[in-house]
Amino acid sequence: MTSSNYTSKKTPWNLEPAPAWTAMIGIIVLGLIGAVPGLGRVVTLFFPVASLVVGFFLYSRYPILYLGYTWWLWFLTPFVRRLADFGSGYTEPSPILLSPFLVTALCFITLFKQLPKLNSQGKLGTPFVLAFIGLFYSLLVGIIYREPTKLVIATLEWFTPVIFGFHLYVNWRSYPQIQRNIERVFLYGVLIVGSYGVLQYVALPQWDRIWLTNAPIDSICSGGVEVLKCRVYSTLNSPEPFAGFMAAGLLLLLCSTSRLSMPAQIAGYLSFLLAMVRSGWLGWFAGFLALIFSLKEKFQIRLILVFLIMIVCIAPLTQIEQFSGVTERLGTFGNLENDGSADARQETYEEVLGEALTNWFGQGIGGKQYDSTLLALLMNLGWIGTIFYGGGMLLLILNLFYQSASRNDAFATAMRGVVMTVVARLPLNSPLKEVQGIIFWGFLGLGVAAHRYYQYQKMLSLREANGYSLEGKDVSTESNLGAYIVRERDNM
Numbered sequence: 001m002t003s004s005n006y007t008s009k010k011t012p013w014n015l016e017p018a019p020a021w022t023a024m025i026g027i028i029v030l031g032l033i034g035a036v037p038g039l040g041r042v043v044t045l046f047f048p049v050a051s052l053v054v055g056f057f058l059y060s061r062y063p064i065l066y067l068g069y070t071w072w073l074w075f076l077t078p079f080v081r082r083l084a085d086f087g088s089g090y091t092e093p094s095p096i097l098l099s100p101f102l103v104t105a106l107c108f109i110t111l112f113k114q115l116p117k118l119n120s121q122g123k124l125g126t127p128f129v130l131a132f133i134g135l136f137y138s139l140l141v142g143i144i145y146r147e148p149t150k151l152v153i154a155t156l157e158w159f160t161p162v163i164f165g166f167h168l169y170v171n172w173r174s175y176p177q178i179q180r181n182i183e184r185v186f187l188y189g190v191l192i193v194g195s196y197g198v199l200q201y202v203a204l205p206q207w208d209r210i211w212l213t214n215a216p217i218d219s220i221c222s223g224g225v226e227v228l229k230c231r232v233y234s235t236l237n238s239p240e241p242f243a244g245f246m247a248a249g250l251l252l253l254l255c256s257t258s259r260l261s262m263p264a265q266i267a268g269y270l271s272f273l274l275a276m277v278r279s280g281w282l283g284w285f286a287g288f289l290a291l292i293f294s295l296k297e298k299f300q301i302r303l304i305l306v307f308l309i310m311i312v313c314i315a316p317l318t319q320i321e322q323f324s325g326v327t328e329r330l331g332t333f334g335n336l337e338n339d340g341s342a343d344a345r346q347e348t349y350e351e352v353l354g355e356a357l358t359n360w361f362g363q364g365i366g367g368k369q370y371d372s373t374l375l376a377l378l379m380n381l382g383w384i385g386t387i388f389y390g391g392g393m394l395l396l397i398l399n400l401f402y403q404s405a406s407r408n409d410a411f412a413t414a415m416r417g418v419v420m421t422v423v424a425r426l427p428l429n430s431p432l433k434e435v436q437g438i439i440f441w442g443f444l445g446l447g448v449a450a451h452r453y454y455q456y457q458k459m460l461s462l463r464e465a466n467g468y469s470l471e472g473k474d475v476s477t478e479s480n481l482g483a484y485i486v487r488e489r490d491n492m
Helices: 018-035 040-061 063-088 095-121 123-145 148-170 172-203 206-214 239-253 261-274 278-294 297-318 321-334 340-357 373-380 382-402 410-423 434-466 478-490
Strands: none
Touching: 018 040, 018 063, 040 063, 040 095, 063 095, 063 172, 063 206, 063 434, 095 123, 095 148, 095 434, 123 148, 123 382, 148 172, 148 434, 172 239, 172 261, 172 410, 172 434, 239 261, 239 278, 239 410, 239 434, 261 278, 261 297, 278 297, 278 410, 340 373, 373 382, 382 410, 382 434, 410 434
């Protein structure tokens, strides 16, 4: 990944490069005007196309900004859809929701370019290949059983997270720039999305009311579409993906030194609690433990202090009557035998588990949705697809937790916590698709990219320390460089 030189004239807000920011601001404006009466239909039709055009421009010219743009589309596109529905009436299905899938699918260009070079990409690329094999197998099965529309949507849902993670991995040389970009994205993302979540809970804007009235998600507003009675989902589609995003962002912010980190975390934790997603809370706690035990002592103390400050700031707010639903939801952890969602999951396991365990060939992607990753994989991918897909996923997770080259990088360590927030929820939800899948596979890919980047830096340092001459040598990859250093060392 090579960034274009930022030599363009500055925008009035010192946003550089100007062409890239002009294009992205244009997308923001296009999304906002959807709320204007009569223009929502126009935005519904043109937003996906415009998003894809801008995405291709950024992918080609400004690859780091392309990544940030892609993240933001995943976070904000459902909100754009609601604004467009507010302007011109509810639309189902809405083409707007295709925007992040289409922009992420540009990473297939990376796959086609890198496949011939896969041997030089190192052994860490093998797990992605295994995952792709499992998905391609399931796609072939799906062609037999699924109608074209469902198959295309399911293909985008399953493939885009993996291809995004692969894109981040193969661009490991740009890890420092990607890290800074993602830190900013999640800092402002938690601040903006979290703040809007609190506003949504206490005010419930009209575009959210319209969507809740029409969308078939009864669990969001069990007490009616009224202020203080709806679970927070902010700019996303429902509380569960919102909680998945917020759990990841809040863990990353625990290692942030930005002055905006504290207000962002206050808004983030409050909206995270108001989402009332218990699996999200459990995922965050698992990620927090993984982060604590992975950090060095000096970072552990700082992390605990930051978390204690957050408790002091947030705990009094949850005692206010308007936020009493949070404490009631927390109390259900001790009374799961009378919990409706837990009973529903148990019934699903009892009905489907036997069939899933004997389903060797699978029904292909695009089948029935399940609140369990195990059931979703076995029923859609079958044992054949699951072995490849799950095997690749497991290899990446193991590599992420056993690597040591990036231990001094707090952000790289925080990525382990982010991945663990998803791993902990695999038996309870199916967080491997859409925005949750993007977070999971994206941070898996970036995690192994960080490991590879630091390994390469160590090899370069070894070269300099021993004075090896690289003149006329092919050291374009770290495998070539490492082999050359070993040969020179053995000959000394």
